[in-house]
Amino acid sequence: MTIQVTHTHGDRITVRCGEVELLTYVYAPDPDPFEARKPYVHPLRTLAGNQVSGYRPSDHRWHKGLQMTASHLSGQNFWGGNCYVPGEGYRRLPERVGSMRHDGFPVLDAADDRFHLAEELTWVENGGQEWAGEERGLTVHSVDEDAGSWVLDWSIRLTNIRDSPLRFGSPTTEGRELAGYTGLQWRGPRDFTGGTVLGPDGDHGPADIGELMGSQGAWLAFTAEHDDIDAHSTLVFAHAPENLDETAAIHPSHWFVRSTPIPTVAFSWAFFEEFALPPGASFSYRYRVVVADGAWDRDRITDHLKGLTW
Numbered sequence: 001m002t003i004q005v006t007h008t009h010g011d012r013i014t015v016r017c018g019e020v021e022l023l024t025y026v027y028a029p030d031p032d033p034f035e036a037r038k039p040y041v042h043p044l045r046t047l048a049g050n051q052v053s054g055y056r057p058s059d060h061r062w063h064k065g066l067q068m069t070a071s072h073l074s075g076q077n078f079w080g081g082n083c084y085v086p087g088e089g090y091r092r093l094p095e096r097v098g099s100m101r102h103d104g105f106p107v108l109d110a111a112d113d114r115f116h117l118a119e120e121l122t123w124v125e126n127g128g129q130e131w132a133g134e135e136r137g138l139t140v141h142s143v144d145e146d147a148g149s150w151v152l153d154w155s156i157r158l159t160n161i162r163d164s165p166l167r168f169g170s171p172t173t174e175g176r177e178l179a180g181y182t183g184l185q186w187r188g189p190r191d192f193t194g195g196t197v198l199g200p201d202g203d204h205g206p207a208d209i210g211e212l213m214g215s216q217g218a219w220l221a222f223t224a225e226h227d228d229i230d231a232h233s234t235l236v237f238a239h240a241p242e243n244l245d246e247t248a249a250i251h252p253s254h255w256f257v258r259s260t261p262i263p264t265v266a267f268s269w270a271f272f273e274e275f276a277l278p279p280g281a282s283f284s285y286r287y288r289v290v291v292a293d294g295a296w297d298r299d300r301i302t303d304h305l306k307g308l309t310w
Contacts, residue, residue, distance in 0.1 A: 001017045013027070029101075048293045069183065074166050076098045119135075184266065186265045188263030193261065196222075218239055219305060267285070
């Protein structure tokens with residue numbers, strides 16, 4: 001199937017296959033600064049056109065499809081919404097909520113079977129100081145009609161551009177148990193609540209999903225049945241090999257995952273422990289999301305991932 005790309009300058013980029021809008025990458029900032037204004041992917045859809053992302057749900061208005069975040073960064077919140085404060089719980093502290101500024105697209109490369117963008121962004125703390133420069137990449141590829149799937153790769157290279165270290169953490173590093181959310185985050189649609197989560201070693205429904213919270217692994221999958229239509233969809237979240245290499249990655253990654261009360265997955269880079277990025281230093285991660293029609297089991301996921309190259 002041929003990929004078509006539409007760029008609405010200053011606002012968004014939409015990628016389609018046939019009549020289906022696979023994704024829209026919105027880089028114009030949303031209006032509410034409390035939601036940590038930053039680019040995001042929404043809607044996200046399967047080849048059959050079934051939506052697999054949620055946008056501004058009533059429980060967390062700052063959850064927007066698939067987005068890069070940092071819940072605790074040197075006292076600032078680039079996740080959005082309330083801030084977790086040790087000993088006080090969650091508080092509305094708008095003066096701590098930062099933003100990510102789109103600076104440009106040095107690369108927009110569209111072909112029949114592949115689309116790649118490179119983006120430059122600046123992470124800006126609430127007072128207007130520029131803290132980090134980001135080089136971001138998104139690639140749509142491996143559209144497979146027979147498998148009913150396609151692939152989105154997301155990369156980040158982040159550089160500290162201030163004169164003191166950047167300290168990355170999460171609510172868990174601040175004392176809240178098993179709330180280590182930060183990094184690249186997906187929010188599922190409402191009908192994905194109560195879905196099944198699969199890992200390389202087991203399947204977990206809503207009652208026992210805690211076994212995967214804070215775990216490590218090469219991939220994690222979320223599968224659920226849609227409302228209104230007789231269909232299931234599956235998303236597979238996978239690390240590039242170097243992300244799990246202790247000698248290559250700046251900090252070990254862990255999964256943040258919930259099926260209830262909300263459907264969400266994050267590639268958390270600071271689940272249990274803080275890490276510091278010195279002035280002028282950088283870190284990089286590469287991630288993969290396979291978007292598929294149907295309820296895929298572990299064997300099918302494993303075989304499909306083996307057939308993809310990085």
